[in-house]
Amino acid sequence: MTAVAGDPQHVFLVDGSGFIFRAFHGLPAMSRPDGTPVNAVYGFTTMLLKLLSDTDADHVAVIFDAGRLSFRNDIYPEYKAHRPPAPEDLVPQFPLIRDVVAAFNVPSVEMEGFEADDLIATYATQAVARGARVTIVSSDKDLMQLVGERVEMLDTLKNRTIRAPEVLEKFGVAPDKVVDVQALCGDPTDNVPGVPGIGVKTAAQLIGEYGDLDSLLARASEIKQPKRRETLLNNAELARISRELVRLKCDVPVTESLDSFAKRPFDRQVLADFLAAQGFKSIVARLGGSSVTPTAAPAVTAPVAVAAPVVAQYELVTSVEVLEAWVAEATRMGTVAFDTETTGLDPLRAELVGVSLATAPGRACYIPIKHDAGPAQGSLLLDPSPAAAGPDILGREVTLAKLAPLLADASVLKIGHNIKYDMQVMAQAGLTVTAFDDTMLLSYVLDGASHGHGMDELAKLHLDHDTIKFADVCGTGKNQITFDRVPLDKALAYAAEDADITLRLHGVLKARLLAERMVTVYETLERPLVPVIVAMEAAGIKVDRTALMALSAEFGGRMAELEVQIQTLAGREFNVGSPQQLGKVLFEDMSLPGGKKTKTGQWGTGADALEELAAQGHDLPARVLDWRQLSKLKGTYTDALVAQINGRTGRVHTSFALALTTTGRLSSSDPNLQNIPIRSEEGRKIRHAFIAEPGHVLLSADYSQIELRLVAHVAGIKGLIQAFHDGADIHAITAAQVFGVPVEGMDPMLRRRAKAINFGIIYGISAFGLAQQLGISNGEAKSYIDAYFGRYPEIRDFMERTKEEARANGFVLTPFGRKVFTPGIKDKNGAMRAFAERAAINGPIQGGAADIIKRAMIRLPAALAAEGLKARLLLQVHDELVLEVPVAEQDATRAVVCRVMESAAQLDVPLVAEAGFGTSWGDAH
DNA sequence: TTAGTCACG
DNA sequence: GACGTACGTGACTAAT
Known part of the structure; x- marks a missing residue:
C-alpha cells in the first residue's frame, strides 16, 4: 500500500474509558464549587492537554465504551458480569469528560455492541494498513495484543511506552501470542475463565513450547504432568471461548472514518470558559502560558503560540x-x-x-x-x-x-x-x-x-x-x-x-x-532525593578537631624537614610548591633525563614523571613526592577541615550538588567530603578523624563492584553475569577466563592485569590508556584487549551500539532512563571524538550506578523508620553510604541498609553491599 | 582566572 | 598515518 497525500502518519488513539477509571482512583477527591466531583475530569483534562501539546501525531481520537453489553456477552453471558456499577462519584463525570474532549475539538467515538478496545483495534489496523504509526494511549493489558512494529502503547500516568519488550515482560510472549496466553490464564477482572490452575507463567511456558493455543490443545495429550494434561483436555473448549473473549475485533463496521480524526486546532476561549466553569484555574493559567498579562482578567484571551511580553x-x-x-x-x-x-x-x-x-x-x-x-x-x-x-x-x-x-x-x-x-x-x-x-x-x-x-x-x-x-x-x-x-x-x-x-x-x-520522556527520572530519582539531601546536609558529620590539628602540626614539621633536604639536593633555594620552579631545577639545573613539556610549554612534574625519576635512583624527586603528599593532606584536609567546623553544631556540613555532573552523580563541596584520603597510610589518618557522637558508631556500606556489574548487565556479558552470580573474586575469574589459567595458584600479576582491563572497560578502554596504567607496551596492551573481547564478545557490541546511540541522539541513556549528554561525539577532530566516545561508553555505567544508589538513598529513611531505627544518613561517596547509628541498633541497621541497597534495582546480576562499623570512618571499612 | 597537581569513586 | 587518550569530580597553589 502506498501512502497518498493526506494519509495519516501518526495516529493517537486514546482509551478514554480506561483513563477515566485510572484518573478517578488515582487522584484525590476534588469537587467543583457546586459539589460536582471532578477529579477524573481534572486528570483527563491535564492528560489530554499534555498529549496534544507534546505529540507529533496528525490524527487524534478518544474512544469510549458505549454501554455495559457487547457482542462478547452473546458468546459468554458471564463476561464482565460481576463488575460492580461505576462509583457514585464517577457517574456524573462521564458526560463532563465527553465535554472536555469536545472542548479540545478532538473527535470521540463510541459504538453500541462493541467495546472501546475493539474500536481501537479496528482503527489501529486501518492506520497501519495505510502506513501510519499508531500510539494507543492506555495501559490496559488487553490492548497489548495490538503492539507491533508500527503500534505502541503509551501509559501516560507512568510515562512509559509499551512495546514488544514490555509485553514480553508482562505476558512472557511476543504481542502476537498474547491472546493465546490470555485464553489459557484467563482474566478474573473481566471474568474471562481461562483454564483453571493455569496462570500467566505456565501459559507463557506452554505457548512458548507449542507455538499457539490450537497446537497446544491438539497435542495436549503429550503433556507430561498428569494434572496439567487433564485440565487442558477437559477445558479445551473453555480456552477457545476465552480466546474469543480476549481477541479484539479488528473489523468493526465503524461509521467514523480515520480521516475524520485529523488533528484540528481548538478555540482557546471555548476551552478556557469550560475549564473555568469546572474550577480548573491552574489549567487555565497553564493554557495562558507566558502570554498572560497579569492585569487582563480572563487570562486565556491571548493566543498561546505568540508570546506577548509579560x-x-x-x-x-x-x-x-x-x-x-x-x-x-x-x-x-x-x-x-x-x-x-x-x-x-x-x-x-x-x-x-x-x-x-x-x-x-x-x-x-x-x-x-x-x-x-x-x-x-x-x-x-x-x-x-x-x-x-x-x-x-x-x-x-x-x-x-x-x-x-x-x-x-x-x-x-x-x-x-x-x-x-x-x-x-x-x-x-x-x-x-x-x-x-x-x-x-x-x-x-x-x-x-x-x-x-x-x-x-x-x-x-x-x-x-x-x-x-x-x-x-x-x-x-x-x-x-x-x-x-x-x-x-x-x-x-x-x-x-x-x-x-x-x-x-x-x-x-x-x-x-x-x-x-524524563518524567520518571525526575519524579523517581531526582525530586524525592531533595529532602534526603536536606537532612544529610543538616546532620553533618563530627570531626575530631584536636586530632586534625595534631596531624597538621606533624605534617608541617615533616614538610619543613623535607624542604631543607630538597633544597640541599638542588643546591639552591626554590619554592617546592611551584611546578614551574621545580621543573627548572630538575630538567635544567640538574639536567635529569626524560623531561616532557606540558601543552603550555612548562616542564611536566606530575607524580608519574617524578616516580619514574625516583625509580632511577634520584633522591630529590622522591622527596618532592613525599612533600607533595604531606602538603596536599595538610592544605586540603587537616587545616581546611578544621576551618569548616560549624560553631553551632560542632560538625562539618558539606553541600551536595544535585544538578552538576554529566553522568548523574552527586558532587560534594565546601568541603568536599567525597575525596577524603584512604589510599595511603598517611591519608587514612585523616579518615580516622571523622568520628561518631558518643553512644553512636559510624556505619559505612558500599556496593561491591557496582560499575562492573552495570557493565555486565547493560552489555549482557554472559561470562561476567555468571561470574557475579557465582559470587567469587571477579578479577581473578576474569584473569582465568581471558588468560586461560586456573584461579588456584594464579600469578597475582595476572589478576592485577585483569583488574586493570575491567576498569578500562568502564572508562571506554584504549590500548594506550591500559598500557600507561600497567606500564606495558601499547602492543601488549592491545593483545590483552583483544583477548578480553574474544572471551567476552558482547562487550564490543555494547561499545559500538553505545557510540551509535550517542551519534544518533547526542546522548546515551542509563538503564533507568537518565540522559547522559555526549558533546563532541561528531567533532571533526578525531581526538575530541574519541574522548566523547569513551565518555559515552562510561555514561550508562557510571550514570546507572549513580541512579541505583539514589534509589537506595530515597528508600532508606522510610525503611529505617519502619523498623523504629534512629540511624541518620550522613554522606554519600558514589558507591558508599555513611550513617551514624546508635550503638544498640548496629546490627538491625546494617541489615536494613544492606537490604535496601541490594534491592534498589533488579539487574541481570545481583547487587551486593558490604558494611562495617567503627567509632571513626577509618575504622568502619 | 587558568594551569598544574592530586585527593576520591 | 597522525592525532593524544583511560571515566567522573573539587581544592589548593602558583603564575598570570
Missing part, C-alpha cells in the same frame, strides 16, 4: 492583610513559585531576610522579613536612606506563621529554583515544605550538563529575559553588602523577579518533561 507587577507586602491575600491566591491557584532571600550562601549560617511568591507570570510579591533600615556602608550618615524612610515591615514571626500552612499544604505545588536551599532555610525556621517542584532539577534532567542550570542562564535561554543580577543589587568584592541591607524597592524588583522567573521556567520545563 507586564510584570510586583507588590511589596508589608501588611498582614496583603500577605493573607497572597497566601489565599496561591492556595486557590494550587501552584506557587517561592524563593527565599538570606544573608549568605550557607543555609545553616544564613539569616532569612525575605520571601517572594509568584502566582502567575508577571504576578509576584516580596515579603521582607529582616531588612536593616540603615544605609549601606560607605553612605553618608546624613543621606536619607529610602529603606529607613520606607514602610514598616512585617515581623518574622507573623510572616512565618502565615506562610507555614501554605508551604505544608500538599495540595499546593511549591516551585523553587534549587529548592534544596530554600527548604534548608525554612527548616532552620522550623517550617517544612511538602509538594514541590524544582526548576533547576527539571532543567538538569532535560538538558544534563549541556549548559548550566542557574536561573539567570535559564531565563535568558528559555524566556529571552535578562534578569537583575545579584551583583547589581549587592555589589561584588569588598564592597558587597548582604541582602538585608538592600533598599526595599531594589529588593522587591530583584526578589519578586526571581519567583516570577521560576514560575515561568516551570511552565516551559515541566511541559518538556513528558515529551522528552
Whole structure:
C-alpha cells in the first residue's frame, strides 16, 4: 500500500474509558464549587492537554465504551458480569469528560455492541494498513495484543511506552501470542475463565513450547504432568471461548472514518470558559502560558503560540492583610513559585531576610522579613536612606506563621529554583515544605550538563529575559553588602523577579518533561532525593578537631624537614610548591633525563614523571613526592577541615550538588567530603578523624563492584553475569577466563592485569590508556584487549551500539532512563571524538550506578523508620553510604541498609553491599 | 582566572 | 598515518 497525500502518519488513539477509571482512583477527591466531583475530569483534562501539546501525531481520537453489553456477552453471558456499577462519584463525570474532549475539538467515538478496545483495534489496523504509526494511549493489558512494529502503547500516568519488550515482560510472549496466553490464564477482572490452575507463567511456558493455543490443545495429550494434561483436555473448549473473549475485533463496521480524526486546532476561549466553569484555574493559567498579562482578567484571551511580553507587577507586602491575600491566591491557584532571600550562601549560617511568591507570570510579591533600615556602608550618615524612610515591615514571626500552612499544604505545588536551599532555610525556621517542584532539577534532567542550570542562564535561554543580577543589587568584592541591607524597592524588583522567573521556567520545563520522556527520572530519582539531601546536609558529620590539628602540626614539621633536604639536593633555594620552579631545577639545573613539556610549554612534574625519576635512583624527586603528599593532606584536609567546623553544631556540613555532573552523580563541596584520603597510610589518618557522637558508631556500606556489574548487565556479558552470580573474586575469574589459567595458584600479576582491563572497560578502554596504567607496551596492551573481547564478545557490541546511540541522539541513556549528554561525539577532530566516545561508553555505567544508589538513598529513611531505627544518613561517596547509628541498633541497621541497597534495582546480576562499623570512618571499612 | 597537581569513586 | 587518550569530580597553589 502506498501512502497518498493526506494519509495519516501518526495516529493517537486514546482509551478514554480506561483513563477515566485510572484518573478517578488515582487522584484525590476534588469537587467543583457546586459539589460536582471532578477529579477524573481534572486528570483527563491535564492528560489530554499534555498529549496534544507534546505529540507529533496528525490524527487524534478518544474512544469510549458505549454501554455495559457487547457482542462478547452473546458468546459468554458471564463476561464482565460481576463488575460492580461505576462509583457514585464517577457517574456524573462521564458526560463532563465527553465535554472536555469536545472542548479540545478532538473527535470521540463510541459504538453500541462493541467495546472501546475493539474500536481501537479496528482503527489501529486501518492506520497501519495505510502506513501510519499508531500510539494507543492506555495501559490496559488487553490492548497489548495490538503492539507491533508500527503500534505502541503509551501509559501516560507512568510515562512509559509499551512495546514488544514490555509485553514480553508482562505476558512472557511476543504481542502476537498474547491472546493465546490470555485464553489459557484467563482474566478474573473481566471474568474471562481461562483454564483453571493455569496462570500467566505456565501459559507463557506452554505457548512458548507449542507455538499457539490450537497446537497446544491438539497435542495436549503429550503433556507430561498428569494434572496439567487433564485440565487442558477437559477445558479445551473453555480456552477457545476465552480466546474469543480476549481477541479484539479488528473489523468493526465503524461509521467514523480515520480521516475524520485529523488533528484540528481548538478555540482557546471555548476551552478556557469550560475549564473555568469546572474550577480548573491552574489549567487555565497553564493554557495562558507566558502570554498572560497579569492585569487582563480572563487570562486565556491571548493566543498561546505568540508570546506577548509579560507586564510584570510586583507588590511589596508589608501588611498582614496583603500577605493573607497572597497566601489565599496561591492556595486557590494550587501552584506557587517561592524563593527565599538570606544573608549568605550557607543555609545553616544564613539569616532569612525575605520571601517572594509568584502566582502567575508577571504576578509576584516580596515579603521582607529582616531588612536593616540603615544605609549601606560607605553612605553618608546624613543621606536619607529610602529603606529607613520606607514602610514598616512585617515581623518574622507573623510572616512565618502565615506562610507555614501554605508551604505544608500538599495540595499546593511549591516551585523553587534549587529548592534544596530554600527548604534548608525554612527548616532552620522550623517550617517544612511538602509538594514541590524544582526548576533547576527539571532543567538538569532535560538538558544534563549541556549548559548550566542557574536561573539567570535559564531565563535568558528559555524566556529571552535578562534578569537583575545579584551583583547589581549587592555589589561584588569588598564592597558587597548582604541582602538585608538592600533598599526595599531594589529588593522587591530583584526578589519578586526571581519567583516570577521560576514560575515561568516551570511552565516551559515541566511541559518538556513528558515529551522528552524524563518524567520518571525526575519524579523517581531526582525530586524525592531533595529532602534526603536536606537532612544529610543538616546532620553533618563530627570531626575530631584536636586530632586534625595534631596531624597538621606533624605534617608541617615533616614538610619543613623535607624542604631543607630538597633544597640541599638542588643546591639552591626554590619554592617546592611551584611546578614551574621545580621543573627548572630538575630538567635544567640538574639536567635529569626524560623531561616532557606540558601543552603550555612548562616542564611536566606530575607524580608519574617524578616516580619514574625516583625509580632511577634520584633522591630529590622522591622527596618532592613525599612533600607533595604531606602538603596536599595538610592544605586540603587537616587545616581546611578544621576551618569548616560549624560553631553551632560542632560538625562539618558539606553541600551536595544535585544538578552538576554529566553522568548523574552527586558532587560534594565546601568541603568536599567525597575525596577524603584512604589510599595511603598517611591519608587514612585523616579518615580516622571523622568520628561518631558518643553512644553512636559510624556505619559505612558500599556496593561491591557496582560499575562492573552495570557493565555486565547493560552489555549482557554472559561470562561476567555468571561470574557475579557465582559470587567469587571477579578479577581473578576474569584473569582465568581471558588468560586461560586456573584461579588456584594464579600469578597475582595476572589478576592485577585483569583488574586493570575491567576498569578500562568502564572508562571506554584504549590500548594506550591500559598500557600507561600497567606500564606495558601499547602492543601488549592491545593483545590483552583483544583477548578480553574474544572471551567476552558482547562487550564490543555494547561499545559500538553505545557510540551509535550517542551519534544518533547526542546522548546515551542509563538503564533507568537518565540522559547522559555526549558533546563532541561528531567533532571533526578525531581526538575530541574519541574522548566523547569513551565518555559515552562510561555514561550508562557510571550514570546507572549513580541512579541505583539514589534509589537506595530515597528508600532508606522510610525503611529505617519502619523498623523504629534512629540511624541518620550522613554522606554519600558514589558507591558508599555513611550513617551514624546508635550503638544498640548496629546490627538491625546494617541489615536494613544492606537490604535496601541490594534491592534498589533488579539487574541481570545481583547487587551486593558490604558494611562495617567503627567509632571513626577509618575504622568502619 | 587558568594551569598544574592530586585527593576520591 | 597522525592525532593524544583511560571515566567522573573539587581544592589548593602558583603564575598570570
